[in-house]
Amino acid sequence: MFRAHLAYLKEQGYSTISFYDLDAALLTGSLLPSRPVILTFDDGYIDHYLNVLPALRDYSFTGTFFIITALADANRADYVNWAQIREMADAGMSMESHTKNHVDLRGRDYDFLVYELLGSLESLAAYTGQTSHILSYPVGHYDAMTLQVVGQLPIWRAVTTQRGALHTTDNRLEMPRIRVHGGTGPGGLASLLNAN
Numbered sequence: 001m002f003r004a005h006l007a008y009l010k011e012q013g014y015s016t017i018s019f020y021d022l023d024a025a026l027l028t029g030s031l032l033p034s035r036p037v038i039l040t041f042d043d044g045y046i047d048h049y050l051n052v053l054p055a056l057r058d059y060s061f062t063g064t065f066f067i068i069t070a071l072a073d074a075n076r077a078d079y080v081n082w083a084q085i086r087e088m089a090d091a092g093m094s095m096e097s098h099t100k101n102h103v104d105l106r107g108r109d110y111d112f113l114v115y116e117l118l119g120s121l122e123s124l125a126a127y128t129g130q131t132s133h134i135l136s137y138p139v140g141h142y143d144a145m146t147l148q149v150v151g152q153l154p155i156w157r158a159v160t161t162q163r164g165a166l167h168t169t170d171n172r173l174e175m176p177r178i179r180v181h182g183g184t185g186p187g188g189l190a191s192l193l194n195a196n
């Protein structure tokens with residue numbers, strides 16, 4: 001099903017870009033390809049290494065993967081480990097933060113938020129050799145304090161689980177996304193893309 005989605009995107013002339021490409025376009029006016037799309041994958045399931053990575057490569061697409069870094073540290077069989085994350089980064093994928101432990105970021109104090117956010121960014125930089133500046137809020141949850149701390153850290157963009165496709169410089173820390181459920185066929189994907 002995922003490969004059918006990628007085939008649809010390719011046929012329709014979509015090009016994958018990164019959040020860094022989007023930022024460059026919005027901030028400096030650099031050109032994007034026609035029909036640009038950012039493909040995001042949360043949680044760092046092993047499926048992302050075993051199935052998503054080869055499929056993206058077959059279509060010359062790239063993706064952005066939000067990693068729960070404590071799970072990578074734990075070297076579990078069901079999540080990507082650091083060697084796999086490094087390989088994905090080397091293949092041109094954006095390996096970004098889904099925090100250290102994937103806990104609710106609402107109602108937390110400054111030190112806790114810095115630990116969860118900056119800690120994950122530092123692990124990613126250490127293991128991939130590339131700096132990461134993009135965040136996905138665990139389960140899409142955040143509050144005013146979260147936004148304040150995220151705004152003070154080297155996080156350039158953050159994505160939510162709210163639905164939408166409008167990306168500007170104003171909502172850079174509250175970017176909506178379009179969720180594609182497991183049962184969505186290529187026709188359903190077309191409806192989702194054309195509705196937004």
Ligand SMILES: [Zn+2]
Pocket residue numbers: 042043098102138139
């Ligand atoms: Zn998640």
